[in-house]
Amino acid sequence: MTTEPVGLSVNLPSQRVMQARVGDADIAVWRGVSGKLSAWLNRCPHRGMRLSHGFVRGESLACLYHGWHYGSDGVCNYIPAHPDLEPPGTIQTTVFSIIDQDGVLWVSVDGAAGGQDLPGDSKPVRSITFSCSAKAAKDALIGSSVADGSGGELSIHDIAEGSNRLEFKSANGLNSVVVLLQQPSDQSMIAHILAAGDWSVDGMIGISRWSETVRRQAERTKNVPNSDCQDEL
Amino acid sequence: MLGLERAKDDWYPVAIAGSMGECESHTTRLLGFEITLHGGKNGAISVNFGETDLAVQVKFDHVWTTFCDNPRPLFDIPEGDEPGRVRVPCGVVRVKCSPLRAVENFLDIAHFPFVHTDILGAEPHTEVAPYDVKIDESKNEVIATKVKFFQPQAAKSAGDGIVTDYVYRVAAPMVSILYKTCPPKPEAQDVITLFVQPLDEETCDVWPWMALYDYENSMADMISFQQMIFVQDRSILENQIPRKLPLDPRMEIPTRADMTSIAYRRWLKRSGALYGALTEAV
């Protein structure tokens, strides 16, 4: 299992929690008040509730069910039903490695997370979920060209076989759009989209609209078997 | 399948009595099997499984059925028959979880401040005081007594916050009954029950029923209060991993506040009531 992109940093402000999936692992990703990131197995050790439904208090994430609090190190620091108890350091969540690199959140469930290099001036556009097989989503993306909203087009640029990263470039090579693909289940695909180069607001909106158009195309062919599925989901 | 044969010996709720018109019919599921309900004369409801007519009885305003020719008798709730109570079937809520998880959650008070915030509980009143739980051998039931919890709005009829007293009773693997302080009549206790219809091991229809002393609120208000509470519970139940109830708590960390849950699991294990349960640690 390699490191996977689970979202755009801008979409996870401080004190927010989101759910992600890396391979078979259901994961809760959250930020404390200070902005510190954590990624844990999405299961409260107390009674198995998904922690992604929890709420952030300071630098702790609290489970929605019984309010057990866990610090950013994953260690339980407060059990509301026993308010006088100082929980032992042995009650803890399963902690994964997460980094925020060039505006993308990368998680690894085995070892330290290491993100891919992106063009230095990459700006986040959006994450968009395709409700179809990975193959249908990828085919639709590869078969399209990005309308930049001001008459220009970017076309697909060297894709490695089996790669989960697509890059589109303008004719002059100055502007590019990077699409990082993540496959949370065998019938969905998430595309995390970033733009590098010189983009106007209209241009960014154009990329966003393009992604919606491609999604509609991909979902129309969703019955195509998922033959190049990367994960053994 | 573990526990299916034992589960077939119990009665299960499948409809509210009198809820079907004559000649009306609909299909539902019970323990993984498709069954069909038919409305008859005077609000009667009959139940078929394939060509077979299943036994039917009406109790607690619900229609109960069983696959067994010689089923375990349906439990009683004597308090429910007391004059002066309003008996309220609350409709049905479908939940994607083990029927046993629905019952277990109903026995839990520590979640009140977080799941039913400002209604059945509120921070900082989160402490769970010691209470008593036992398996009543003579009745073969789980009983939790002396359960106390601070509640901002314990019932539709409650004004300010009060410390509510609870007694919990598990009368069958998929039935939980609670008795709690009745705000307008302190010498009596409201009865609130959860009757669970197991559609399969990981899906259930929950039929809450109440027998209350409440003369002020309309039936519709009481139902919507209870439905609101249960919909809040559903957001938990559909997000517990795994969906079945683990009988081995190895992957969980129960504390004193979870005593009723553990007693319930012990009782299920002892009774061989394994439908909807996991016997391996996960």
Place this chain on the structure above:
Amino acid sequence: MQDDITLQLSICGQFRSGEFPDWICHRAGVLNLAGWVKVQDDTHIEVLVHGNPVLLEALELACSIGPYSVTVDDIEATSAIWTKSVSGFVEII
């Protein structure tokens, strides 16, 4: 925060599967409790445990159900003296 206490748990039931001692050690580890478990025979296990009373209660509660392969009939808890004879939580033979 309450002071640490020591309890001896006398657990009776059916323990033939042999799974229980490891299971108790794991649980004591999760709860950061010190002490030992000793199998007397297939129907009787003794546990000496030292730590926070809330966590001791949690150990006793977990042991009241145990792994699926065992049946626990009864647990008798009595106050005991902590001799610091072991570190961590171990099975003694």
